[in-house]
Amino acid sequence: MVMSNNKEMKYHLAGQFEETRFEKSHNVIFENSLEASKLVASEIAQLIKQKASVNQKCVLGLATGSSPIKVYEELVRMHKEEGLSFSNVITFNLDEYWPMQPDDIQSYHHFMHEHLFNHIDIVPESVHIPDGTIQPEEVYQYCVDYELKIKEAGGLDFQLLGIGRTGHIGFNEPGSHYNSSTRSITLDHITREDAASDFLGIENVPKRAITMGINTIKKAKRVILLAWGVNKAEVIQQTIEGKITSQVPATYLQEHTNATFVLDKEASSELTRIKSPWLVSSCVWTEELKKKAIFWLSDKVGKPILKLTDKDYNEYGMSSLLVEEGSSYELNIKIFNALQRTITGWPGGKPGADDSRRPERSTPEKKRVIIFSPHPDDDVISMGGTFDRLVEQGHEVHIAYQTSGNIAVSDDDALKFAEVFKLFDPNSNNTENIISSILNKEANEIDTLEVRKLKGGIRRAESLAATRYLGVPDDNIHFLNLPFYETGKVKKNNLSKEDIDIMCALIEEIKPHQIYAAGDLADPHGTHKVCLNSLFEALEVLKNQKYMNDCWVWLYRGAWFEWQPHEIEMAIPMSPDQVVKKRHAIFYHQSQKDKVMFQGNDAREFWVRAEDRNKLTAEKYRNLGMADYAAIEAFKRYFF
Structure with missing residues (x-):
């Protein structure tokens, strides 16, 4: 069941769960992670208040990572706006990288203070986070003492969890024993891959961590595990429907009598009752x-x-x-x-044709089109063939790069360009400063503004080279540089009115008949989701404008996942020559080739992923009985 009514949500989150022949753990599915996070925060707040009313401490086990961020934001809001006090709260964090300095931006100590502790009235002495600076010979005793502190506090009243793709909870990697306690552990390679974007490369990710054990977590009186996004769907299915095994440590939660998995629709998509409900009832x-x-x-x-x-x-x-x-x-x-009828070679509509059974309208024959690209390459990676068709068929195509993409340019590439600049102007202080900044950059240090401008300029030049190759005039290329992105860090700011205003201004200027946007929420560093939200909010602002009555929005997926055949509403077949042309357009983004900084859990280069994905979609269509195409790009319409 997908929750929407608040009263229903509260009942089902804490209510009884009847095991089915497939599902072995209580789980609740929500329309989106924000809705779910607010409900979880509400349960935590009620527990804190209930404990305070009888003059007791509330002992919380807390998690890090992207999953609990909105929970912490809501708790902070409750503190500031509703007077929720944390003065009676004691916290124990699940884990920390080792070795790790507490003030490093990747440390969980930094994460917890940035997202929660710096904004509430918790007593500093009540905060416990594993110490990543502990000496090797002291780690064992430190872990024993951490367990004793939890016991002395009265045990965990509530434990908040995320889940890794290996099925880890905390840093309890595959092979962890059900009776394990707080200890030092070696991180799985997949876990380190998933953390690579935060550390600007897997080589910078620590190989060890300190983590609470499975037994420690299982002793908590209440456990809630959060999972968002399609990239968690497979491990969620294994955890909820599979047998208990040390190879998927989260399956141990099947034995907990008060544990709930809180999921969004995407994370639940592989559960039998969602994927094939006719097998259930x-x-x-x-x-x-x-x-x-x-x-x-x-x-x-x-x-x-x-x-x-x-x-x-x-x-x-x-x-x-x-x-x-x-x-x-x-x-x-x-x-x-x-x-x-989803298949068409005319993404902008076929002039003079009966369009009653085609995905797009035949009129107007020449459409104004905006392709929104979160990063300066998503346009060609995700829909390069469709992009090419739209231009060839005479539509007025505009490309809007929503972010600069500067953080994805390596220091080596930036240094190479800076040294070329120096050859032409040896006396430039600005160039010398850039070179010095790159060469003397400390680990985890944020790039200077000048270096970020250089890296953004590299992405801009690559984008212009690709769009010129596909025949789009430079005047139709728009670099929006949405402010939320321009932090110089992997962590971005929240979407602001300024971001929405920039989006609205472009749409109002062009008055498009078609908008294409990235609907790929599996992007490992979250930029796609924020960019999509910026479009949705802009559409909400503009929807009553007359020209918006003629605007259709098509969502493409990015480099990680594709729409499934039952979701596809427009399928654009590609010839072998178009596949090669798309590949060449991607190659213009040279800084993203060979050494991709944010490739997630897939070692293939983006152009290989794109081709494989498009070929797989064509193969699925062929297996269903359609014609045998070289490749297909897929789209789903969004109604606003």
Whole structure:
């Protein structure tokens, strides 16, 4: 069940859970992580107040990472606006990198103070975070003492958790024993990969950490685990539906009598009741669910849609769909035709054609188009073939790069460009200062403004080279440099009115018939999500303008994930020549080639990922019974 009503949410979050034959842990699914985070913060606040009312301490186990940030923001808001006091709170953090200085920006000590402790009235002596500076010979006794402090405080009343892709909770990596306590541990390579963006490269990520143990966590009276995003979907499915195993440490929570997994829709997407609900109980067969089920069935039995039989439907829990539709023959044709109609070689609409069964309108024949690109390369990586088609078919195409992308340029590349500048102007103090700043940069030091400008300039020049290659005039290229991004750090500011105003101004200037935007929320450093929110908020501001009645918004996915066939509403096939042309456009972004700083958990270069993803989409369409294309780019329409 996806929660929306506050009273329902509160009941289901704390309520009883009846095990199904698939799910072994209590879980609640929300429309979005913000809604869920506020509810979790509310439960923590109620616990703090209840303990204070009887003059007791409230002992909280706290987590770091991106998952709990909105929980902490809401707790801070409650403190400042509603008078929530933390004077009776004692906290114990789950873990810390080792070795790690507390004032390093990657330390969990820094994270907790930045997001929570600096903004509330907690007594400093009540804050406990594992010490990343402890000497090697003292680590064992330090961990024993940390356990004793938790016990002396009366044990954990509440433990907040995130989950890693390895299934770790805290830093309890695969192989952790169910009876483990606070200890030093070696980090899994996948965990270090996931942290690489925060440390500007995996080589800078510590190999060890201090973490609470599984047994320590399990002793907490109440446990809530947060998971957001499609990149957590697979491990969430394993954790909730799989057997208890040390290879997925979070599965130990199946044994906890008061644990709840709080998920957003994307994180829950691999659970059986979400992915294939017809296997769990009777369904209300919406058109989208019919497509999802039939595409799933086609893949399951290895047959194209038009070859599915009544027997296939009945054997895989879909007999009720046949009862509703009459026969597999008619249903197969209906779904086959619906899928076929998503395919078009005319992303801007085909002039003079009947558009009643096409994804896009035929009029106006020449459309004004804005392609919003979060970073200065997402446009060609994610929709380079469609981009090319729109230009070739005569539409007025504008590209809007929402951020400078400066943080993704390595110091080596920046130094190379600075040294070239110096050859042309040996006496330039500015160039000399840039070179000196790069060469003398300390670990974790933020780039100077001059270095950031240089790195942003590199991304800008690469973008112009790519868009010129695809035939777009320079006047149609817009570098928005949204302020939320310009921190010089991986951590960005929250979206502001200034960001929204910049987005609105461009849309008002161009008055587009089409907008393309990145709907890929699996971006490991979150910029895509903020950029998408900036568009959504701008659309909310402008939606009553007359010209917006003629504006359609299409969402593409980025380098990490693609829309699934049942989600796709416009599929743009690409010829082999277009695949090569798209590849060449990506190659103009030379600073992002070979050595990508923020590639997430996938070692492939962006152009390889893009080609593989587009080929896989074409393969899925082919297996469903469509024509055999070299590659396909996919889009889903957003209604505002």
